Amino acid sequence: MVKGSGANVYDLSSLTRVSTPPEGLSREGTPANMADVAARAGVSIATVSRALRDLPGVGQETRDRIRAIADELSYVVSPEASRLARRETGRVAVVVPRADVWFYSAMLAGLEARLRQAGLDVLVYQVDGVTARSTFFRDLPSRRKVDAVVLVAMPVLAEEEKRLDLMGAEVVVAGGRLRDCPHVRVDDHEVARLAVGHLLDLGHRRIALVRTSDTEGTRWSADVERVRGFRDTLAAAGCPLPEEYVVTRPFGVRAGADGVDALLDLPERPTAVFAYSDELAVAALQRLRERGVDAPREMSVVGVDGHPLAELFDLTTVDQGVAAQATSTAELVVALLRGDRPERSTVLPSRLVVRGTTAAPLDG
Amino acid sequence: MVKGSGANVYDLSSLTRVSTPPEGLSREGTPANMADVAARAGVSIATVSRALRDLPGVGQETRDRIRAIADELSYVVSPEASRLARRETGRVAVVVPRADVWFYSAMLAGLEARLRQAGLDVLVYQVDGVTARSTFFRDLPSRRKVDAVVLVAMPVLAEEEKRLDLMGAEVVVAGGRLRDCPHVRVDDHEVARLAVGHLLDLGHRRIALVRTSDTEGTRWSADVERVRGFRDTLAAAGCPLPEEYVVTRPFGVRAGADGVDALLDLPERPTAVFAYSDELAVAALQRLRERGVDAPREMSVVGVDGHPLAELFDLTTVDQGVAAQATSTAELVVALLRGDRPERSTVLPSRLVVRGTTAAPLDG
DNA sequence: CCGGGTTGAGCAAACGTTTACGTGCCCATC
């Protein structure tokens, strides 16, 4: 307490309604302020701020005293006030089509874990369907609420892309790419090549693809590339690809089963199926079983993802390391917010995991 | 700049660094302020605030003009400032053990959807394991950041419960109950009764339970009640229950498989299994198949949840209406924040869905 | 013409921090 005409430099009127701070937790109800802590410690608000944030310019003794008092009052800073003053929110929005689908929930889980470590809060936005998406990009509900937005495998129309600039936050893409946004993904062409290459190696020549559609006409990079990888790999091996071998079904738990049905009813059945995701593949396996078709003897199945179920069902799959993608994306976000100039584009490896649902075909 | 001596009441110095607002989006970079809008409209900040929030006291013409200008500048309020002033955050924390497990992700999805409708943002916290939980309750990282906290099926120690009061926000529980917190759940005793009752009706007498443990010693109400329901129903029917028939395995995708293994190796096998969740049940079915035990002929299986996989695998289950629980919880939160006095405790119905994995036992 | 009610709008004080600047004070240095 250096200068000050009297002892009490901070007259009570400045202390937001504190008249006689009771012994307990400041005034009833409302949580303690910095002002309360400052008053008790007999220092200025500025000093409290510095002390609590480990900034220099505060004596060790004062610092300890302030700490103790803050603790006693169980004081925490008001994030609103703090962020208003420092112009950043400490929040990141994670945008997914829906939170209850494994791929997205796994991404969300990984992102949250890593971002939390960095002291950032995670806001979830579910944006599903074309209309929800267009409203999202029209209103940009996350504007000014977050420091960064992570779009998880979200297809975006060209005109919507333009509005990204208005977001007023770093935009990062996970599990695909979009415009010139920094992103983290796997090489989906390679994913398909791994899966189909494995089937070719086993001797398959009649290989089908089962995928789900967004039913919305927007092309998502991962989708496009995976299909292209499928076609390219077959073409490179000189395999014919009848159009009926590419089956698209609306997203849902039955998609894989329906896809298999279509394939089994074909005059010339494929001997192997490349399923777009493990969930699809598991559903496919189940339907095969129901129809008495033995996998892998009569039909091989390979999925994509690295879903826990794949292990359970002994499913051959291309693991795209969702957890790694999530962590890497989170790190990208953190680096951008710190003002670093991180690698703007990371392509993580995918890995073929051979299990029991693929084998050589019965007939050559 | 107190009382305006001239026409320009809001002199530029108050307009945060605006010297000559260019035609475009206010000053470069930084988003537009209310002050910018006010200046352009030639009105006071207060009027802008009222106009944009549909508060009375603004002429229709002025209101329209302000709206147009705000639109043109693509202005959005700063949530920090707004919330600092009105003392509420407009945010709700959803706390789950982990986001990548179906039950929690489905809850999260349902909560987000409904809360978003109400204009609330959703912050996710993953709090898994006993140490993470104790830190969570020690630091209460969500303090002052949210208006309400939704704990989703989260076991809490007695001493941790005490700290809930410090949260400084409404605390609501989904999928269970806790202290005197308002909550939404199903009757888990009834859930077990439905499942086991169904098996008894089919003629089973040797019925086992497979559950997962949190490995942490904390008892979660739903767990306790489900186990009790299981025991009570069997007891009421005069069924013996050897202790080996209650199998607990650590959480994970293998839990169901491991549980089944233990049961199959018993000298006297049960004829039916009540699985704690559909994921467990599906894993159990798979292991039965691998070991050549036919379900339901040699062993009936019933799960709990209403997981999409249950339909796919034709699994008999007790649907606990996760979506309904989520929605109902969200509505409870909204009502509490509005200051209503809603029903503090809602018990939603659960429903037995009979499918193909349960049948009469082979031997009486 | 007058008084009272209504309406539209501005003033300024919060809200609770952060931070660029000051300002004494102590101590080492020449």
Add this chain to the structure above:
DNA sequence: GATGGGCACGTAAACGTTTGCTCAACCCGG
């Protein structure tokens, strides 16, 4: 014994809204 440089801390101006007051103008019936 000045000089000057840290150090510890205080001052006050942001940060961008919300909201209780105040006030002028206008309308209308009497």
